[in-house]
Amino acid sequence: MNEIITILACFHPRLYSKTYKQLLIVSQAMLAMTGRITLLSINRWTEKAGSYRALQRFFESHINWVEHN
Secondary structure, eight states, X not given: OHHHHHHHGGGGGGSOHHHHHHHHHHHHHHHHOOSOOOHHHHHHHSXXXXXXXXXXXXXXXXXXXXXXX
């Protein structure tokens, strides 16, 4: 799991702090889960920061992965 966090740290300068934290929470939950991955199941595997509505907002947000500085 530490390797994933290290890789995701590369995105930290390009993302808002809140989006980055949500990305970490969601990715850790998805890697720990078995079976179907849905918003409800991600919600169950995350703690308070992964409320159903917060997950909806996260997945509806646009992240420009190819933006250059």
